[in-house]
């Protein structure tokens with residue numbers, strides 16, 4: 001969903017926040033998968049002090065309260081989304097909505113469990129790095145891992161399905177990571193290119209070698225916890241797949257945490 005008309009920066013940001021918010025909440029596959037994960041983690045939630053980092057509508061904060069959490073801090077940075085969050089959790093006495101970036105949240109008690117859904121289409125391009133900037137140390141974080149997958153696409157496949165595609169697009173789009181360029185693509189997780197585990201070291205720069213023949217490559221992420229798959233995001237409704245023409249056999253992908261957002265640099269080498 002995009003805004004068509006000219007708006008001042010502040011208003012545009014508010015509406016963008018709101019639109020991304022309603023976009024993910026009609027995604028029942030995502031909701032089910034993450035609730036299933038929380039249910040599995042029940043023993044770390046029941047009777048415990050929990051945090052939801054980036055609480056959005058609060059559906060998962062509410063679910064943690066229903067699983068018996070003693071207290072849930074629902075931390076959300078966006079002012080616009082926070083207004084809706086506050087309303088949604090007002091009947092839950094043990095959910096405390098906090099309008100802050102998670103990096104600035106300083107609870108004065110021990111946090112047993114932190115839940116987040118900070119995954120981007122390129123795994124690290126949303127807010128995963130925020131988890132390394134916390135001012136408190138949760139005893140357990142979930143989900144605690146992820147994978148970035150790549151798919152190889154040949155011109156023949158595109159030409160067969162896409163009436164407007166021309167081979168010249170590859171030159172025009174060279175070096176650009178484009179969200180949902182081919183909306184008809186059914187993602188195949190041909191090759192895992194990045195694995196992330198919270199307990200191990202996090203890397204922000206990757207040199208990826210792909211010798212496979214392809215005209216375009218597609219990227220999509222997977223949510224993982226305790227080394228088990230939680231959600232293949234390409235099977236959920238509103239998660240974008242990222243496409244780019246395959247220009248050579250090697251590229252550099254670099255993520256820089258900018259204290260509120262993550263910048264992505266991508267270069268073929």
Ligand SMILES: C[S@@+](CC[C@H](N)C(=O)[O-])C[C@H]1O[C@@H](n2cnc3c(N)ncnc32)[C@H](O)[C@@H]1O
Nearest residue numbers: 054055056075076077078100101102117127130
């Ligand atoms: C993908 S949504 C997930 C919302 C909710 N947890 C859910 O799964 O339904 C991410 C939310 O986190 C918020 N957010 C992103 N980075 C944040 C940060 N560093 N601190 C607090 N909130 C953040 C966004 O505004 C957005 O509402």
